[in-house]
Amino acid sequence: MSTFSLAVTGQSLILHDIGGDQTPEFEAVKNVLHGADLAFTNFEGTIAGSHGGWPLKGSAYGSSAPDVLDALREMGFHALSLSNNHAFDLGPSGILSTLEEVERRKFLHGGIGQNMGEATSPMTASFGDRTVSIVAMDGGPGPQFMYAEDPRGDRTGRPGVNPLRITSVLEVDPDAFETLKNIRERIGYTNVDYINDCQPDDSPEIDDEIEFLLGRSIYRKADRCERGVRIDETDLQRNLRSIEGAAGSGALVIAYLHHHHWASDWLQTPEWVGKVARQCIDAGAAAFVSHGAPVLQPIEIYRDRPIFYSLGNFVFHTVADSPLWLRQEVWESVVGICSFDSDNRLAGMKLYPVLIGGEDGLLNDDIEQRLVPHAAAGLTARRILGRVIEHSLKFGSHFEIVDDIGVLRLR
Incomplete structure (x- = not known):
């Protein structure tokens, strides 16, 4: 050859x-x-x-x-x-x-x-x-x-694109994490709000110990501040x-x-x-x-x-x-x-x-x-x-x- x-x-x-x-x-x-x-x-x-x-x-x-x-x-x-x-x-x-x-x-x-x-x-x-x-x-x-x-149950299949679904995650240090989480609580933003913000998509699953949701974003507690991703x-x-x-x-x-x-x-x-x-x-x-x-x-x-x-x-x-x-x-x-x-x-x-x-x-x-x-x-x-x-x-x-x-x- x-x-x-x-x-x-x-x-x-x-x-x-x-x-x-x-x-x-x-x-x-x-x-x-x-x-x-x-x-x-x-x-x-x-x-x-x-x-x-x-x-x-x-x-x-x-x-x-x-x-x-x-x-x-x-x-x-x-x-x-x-x-x-x-x-x-x-x-x-x-x-x-x-x-x-x-x-x-x-x-x-x-x-x-x-x-x-x-x-x-x-x-x-x-x-x-x-x-x-x-x-x-x-x-x-x-x-x-x-x-x-693909078709499943009572849902028909859908023509579309082959995904490698990637979710952006904003990693922040512990102090920033607590500050942002406190702001989220003070303005009364809940997980239900996040579910609504994600429409028409389903909201992603998170680890409640080190992550929270705010305005279509996932914040994760980390040792430094940087942008990360989560790959499906x-x-x-x-x-x-x-x-x-x-x-x-x-x-x-x-x-x-x-x-x-x-x-x-x-x-x-x-x-x-x-x-x-x-x-x-x-x-x-x-x-x-x-x-x-x-x-x-x-x-x-x-x-x-x-x-x-x-x-x-x-x-x-x-x-x-x-x-x-x-x-x-x-x-x-x-x-x-x-x-x-x-x-x-x-x-x-x-x-x-x-x-x-x-x-x-x-x-x-x-x-x-x-x-x-x-x-x-x-x-x-x-x-x-x-x-x-x-x-x-x-x-x-x-x-x-x-x-x-x-x-x-x-x-």
Whole structure:
């Protein structure tokens, strides 16, 4: 069996027609994708198709026409994760339309389904002499009704997203814990109030000795103040079994997670993400890919398998409704080309830097004109690569820059 090359990119939030862009810099990016045996991205959205649907969000709502999937195919993508915070923007109808349209175009995909079993099950296809499976999860935060559900009792099943439910927990020191708890009691806030605040979701269970509830938040007594998370163990084990089953059949498994539980500094990586990633690899995943934080984050190599903590954005069709989107790092990323040996172990990696909208686009604050990624070169390429290389060092990953490309030094 020959080596297999997998291209991975930032997330693709694609709303507009990009067929008219034929700049050499965009063509260079497409050539990189077409040169891989398989190119993978996260389709950050939902399709407005034959099943209809209604917006289930406020200003953060977004949906795409089916032909954006043709644009992704033309770019070189044949594999998509579909689990993310926009997948349910049109409700179950949008899930069904998205499934219909990606399957019509014969994408390998994962992360949504007509019920929980289907959304969790590894989707599998062959590319050359390699079988590839995707197990894609969403960590929220989002309403519980966006997640797929199997039929049980008198409840019907629900089309939706494959969950890895993650609850934010605010850890505070003992003095702060008692102060906050006293404030809660003085204003008369009870657990019944919390149950009402959580509607339409069920309220989470807590440990009354060290935790209390206030305003949709869980406060936990700890030795220091920091943000933490609680990962649903049932969801985690269900997804690990799915990965294990696909890997056991000989597939190269891509484990994918989308989440918005970022660190306060979104260039940093929360510890819990690494723990989940390593569990996925221990279960048999050949690669762990994550998005959510809209910036490029470090790369770790664990047991000869890559962990991409966040690849940021690849296509990012948004509006200038927040100063956050003007930050330069939002528009910078890499295309990672991973080579795997016959045992699905990493044999090499190259990073091709990209700049969404190109150099001219970065000079223009009209971010809605930054439609496609351009190959970066020179100082821009070295800046993008230099940042991810520096941040990856703390995970023991060593890259060097050769001709504006990041090259992994395998030990």
